[in-house]
Amino acid sequence: MRIALVYDLRDDYRALGFSEEAVAEFDSVETIDQLAGALQALGCEPVRVGRGQALAARLVEGERYDLVFSIAEGVKGRSREAQVPALCELFDQPYLLSDPLTLAACLDKAVAKRLVRDAGVPTPAFAVAERSAAELQGWDQFPAFVKPLAEGTGKGCEAASLVRTPEQLQAAVTGVLTRFSQPALVERFLSGREFTVGLVGNGAEARVLGVCEIVLKAGAEANVYSLHNKELCEDLVTYVRADDGEARLAGLRALEAYKALQCRDTARIDFRSDENGEPHFLEANPLAGLNPWHSDLPILAAQNGVEFVALIGMILDAGLARYGLARPGRERLRRTA
Numbered sequence: 001m002r003i004a005l006v007y008d009l010r011d012d013y014r015a016l017g018f019s020e021e022a023v024a025e026f027d028s029v030e031t032i033d034q035l036a037g038a039l040q041a042l043g044c045e046p047v048r049v050g051r052g053q054a055l056a057a058r059l060v061e062g063e064r065y066d067l068v069f070s071i072a073e074g075v076k077g078r079s080r081e082a083q084v085p086a087l088c089e090l091f092d093q094p095y096l097l098s099d100p101l102t103l104a105a106c107l108d109k110a111v112a113k114r115l116v117r118d119a120g121v122p123t124p125a126f127a128v129a130e131r132s133a134a135e136l137q138g139w140d141q142f143p144a145f146v147k148p149l150a151e152g153t154g155k156g157c158e159a160a161s162l163v164r165t166p167e168q169l170q171a172a173v174t175g176v177l178t179r180f181s182q183p184a185l186v187e188r189f190l191s192g193r194e195f196t197v198g199l200v201g202n203g204a205e206a207r208v209l210g211v212c213e214i215v216l217k218a219g220a221e222a223n224v225y226s227l228h229n230k231e232l233c234e235d236l237v238t239y240v241r242a243d244d245g246e247a248r249l250a251g252l253r254a255l256e257a258y259k260a261l262q263c264r265d266t267a268r269i270d271f272r273s274d275e276n277g278e279p280h281f282l283e284a285n286p287l288a289g290l291n292p293w294h295s296d297l298p299i300l301a302a303q304n305g306v307e308f309v310a311l312i313g314m315i316l317d318a319g320l321a322r323y324g325l326a327r328p329g330r331e332r333l334r335r336t337a
């Protein structure tokens with residue numbers, strides 16, 4: 001079974017002159033090596049294709065795969081994560097993970113919040129400044145949190161994101177608008193515990209793999225699971241398997257959000273509680289990081305007895321089942337979605 005691996009490598013974009021912040025969401029060679037190794041261990045033949053544009057060239061030439069496994073984040077626009085799945089659909093090429101609509105909806109955090117809120121899952125009150133901080137003049141809920149509308153990996157989430165006055169809000173929003181050339185999202189600040197929830201499967205078989213509490217160490221950037229804390233997570237963050245009532249509620253709500261956003265095969269969904277211990281949806285990651293040692297999803301899977309190869313096997317099986325397929329040596333699975 002030939003599986004095309006599609007990805008954006010940090011090194012490739014560094015060579016093109018991108019800044020460290022601009023490549024933060026992209027992957028390391030180590031991650032791709034580990035992914036390819038896992039696919040081999042599962043009896044598949046990984047084909048390293050590289051960027052979405054390389055896949056496009058191969059598809060135009062008529063090459064096809066049993067499945068495309070894309071973790072490419074894309075470079076431009078709020079639909080950038082949807083580009084490779086859309087390309088696959090254009091060429092009738094089966095692919096793993098969520099479809100273009102879900103990927104685009106999740107990258108725009110305001111769109112994702114509206115969909116999740118509509119399904120009855122709590123999410124902090126919010127507003128969007130499209131072009132100017134003046135659009136948020138009526139905002140009166142402090143403390144608040146300001147972040148870019150469509151980024152990941154903690155980009156633009158830092159100490160200055162937590163604002164306590166209208167003046168600080170104006171400065172933070174103007175900072176996001178200029179630094180990221182995109183709208184700024186302001187939310188009520190949630191001061192409680194933070195959880196990230198791993199989910200796998202489709203339809204009736206969709207389930208929570210585990211709930212992990214993010215605990216910042218003394219030397220970490222305070223109050224926020226920021227890009228800095230994520231990059232240095234081995235020293236600054238403790239990841240705790242959480243199974244108390246509040247964590248289980250975050251898990252249940254994450255499963256509702258997974259369904260409301262129509263995620264497929266897997267996703268990682270972030271929650272933070274308010275001052276009363278009520279878990280609120282922050283955002284969903286249908287392209288969760290897959291470094292075995294550094295990324296939250298593999299870390300929380302391992303905490304729940306699912307090692308990296310088994311995790312990739314679960315994701316693969318869920319995707320194959322959607323096409324009525326099974327990986328080599330396994331019985332044909334029932335279509336699940």
Ligand SMILES: Nc1ncnc2c1ncn2[C@@H]1O[C@H](COP(=O)(O)OP(=O)(O)OP(=O)(O)O)[C@@H](O)[C@H]1O
Nearest residue numbers: 145151152153154155157187188189190224225283
């Ligand atoms: N409304 C909020 N209240 C409190 N903290 C928040 C809020 N929004 C974001 N944060 C903090 O900022 C961090 C990053 O926010 P968020 O998850 O939205 O960004 P991201 O860059 O998409 O993350 P990921 O790396 O998971 O893709 C959160 O994990 C949390 O610590």
Ligand SMILES: [Mg+2]
Nearest residue numbers: 153154270283
């Ligand atoms: Mg997040």
